[in-house]
Amino acid sequence: MRAPSLVVALLALGPATTRAGEATTVDGYTADGRASYAQLSQRYQSLATEHGWVQETIYAYPDDPDLAIRAWRTPARGEALWIIAGIHGEEPAGPNAIAGNLTTLVRMAKDGVPMVVIPLANPKAYRSNWRYPNTPERDWRKGGYSVGDAEYLLPDLDKGTQPRAAAPPGPETQALTQYVLQIAATYPPRLVLDLHEDELSTECGYIYAQGSRQDDDPVGAEVIRLLETTGIPIRRSGGTRFGESIAGGVINRDDSGLPIRDGSIDELLASPRVFVDGVQRPGPSAATVIVVETPAFAGSQFALRVAAQGAVVQNAPALWRLSTTTD
Numbered sequence: 001m002r003a004p005s006l007v008v009a010l011l012a013l014g015p016a017t018t019r020a021g022e023a024t025t026v027d028g029y030t031a032d033g034r035a036s037y038a039q040l041s042q043r044y045q046s047l048a049t050e051h052g053w054v055q056e057t058i059y060a061y062p063d064d065p066d067l068a069i070r071a072w073r074t075p076a077r078g079e080a081l082w083i084i085a086g087i088h089g090e091e092p093a094g095p096n097a098i099a100g101n102l103t104t105l106v107r108m109a110k111d112g113v114p115m116v117v118i119p120l121a122n123p124k125a126y127r128s129n130w131r132y133p134n135t136p137e138r139d140w141r142k143g144g145y146s147v148g149d150a151e152y153l154l155p156d157l158d159k160g161t162q163p164r165a166a167a168p169p170g171p172e173t174q175a176l177t178q179y180v181l182q183i184a185a186t187y188p189p190r191l192v193l194d195l196h197e198d199e200l201s202t203e204c205g206y207i208y209a210q211g212s213r214q215d216d217d218p219v220g221a222e223v224i225r226l227l228e229t230t231g232i233p234i235r236r237s238g239g240t241r242f243g244e245s246i247a248g249g250v251i252n253r254d255d256s257g258l259p260i261r262d263g264s265i266d267e268l269l270a271s272p273r274v275f276v277d278g279v280q281r282p283g284p285s286a287a288t289v290i291v292v293e294t295p296a297f298a299g300s301q302f303a304l305r306v307a308a309q310g311a312v313v314q315n316a317p318a319l320w321r322l323s324t325t326t327d
């Protein structure tokens, strides 16, 4: 993504942004049109203060206690809709789309749908427009780690008899993945929507589908249809740059034709088995996990990107109805 120029950054800097807690705005991370961390937090918090949802702090940064990964869940427990966004800090459309469509989620909660929402999973990187929380490098081979890296909880790729990694790569990663595992016990994921952007794509969107229904899932096709109605071009066939095949805009196998095992929080939510303290036990086993990947157009067209992801959030009730526990 292009770095915003200083002029653009200054133009985007309104007088209100100089108040305490917003000092990092001078770095220009809101220049692409995204709401500030404080603005997003305030909107998400309305779920708790105005609508009675449970707000939980998953991880607060010790050197900056205002900066925290938070979750909001409905008081009603049970088979749930999970919505996650902002795993990668340079993919702001999802967190902003959720903030702009909270009324849909509030309505669903009133209709009795249990929900867990983690709308800004990587606030530190969001504030820096970085991908990872610990480095501006977007290449993971240069030391960056994902806040959603769940490999230490997932079976190894060979025999599946031990954890894939010895330990979580960072403190926020540990907190987030532990939280997900713990909450999944009382809010078993039936449908997971994880909103990403493909920051290298200037052309087409696509989605990943995981979970026990990955081969027969009407939700994926509907998400693709929704993205298309907002004007996002879809890569319907061919392959990704990672060698995965795309069918109808949906990727549900890796480059070897096996189920996707990328070590992500999405794999964790879909996984039938996990390792806790070295002991194998049943995993969250979500029926449907959809990872939405819309093009980031090199950091431009922010309104279109938010509208595309907003269409997914607005239609969460219909996607929920399409999803089922068993196939």
Ligand SMILES: [Zn+2]
Residues within 6 Å of the ligand: 087, 088, 091, 196, 197, 198
């Ligand atoms: Zn991403």
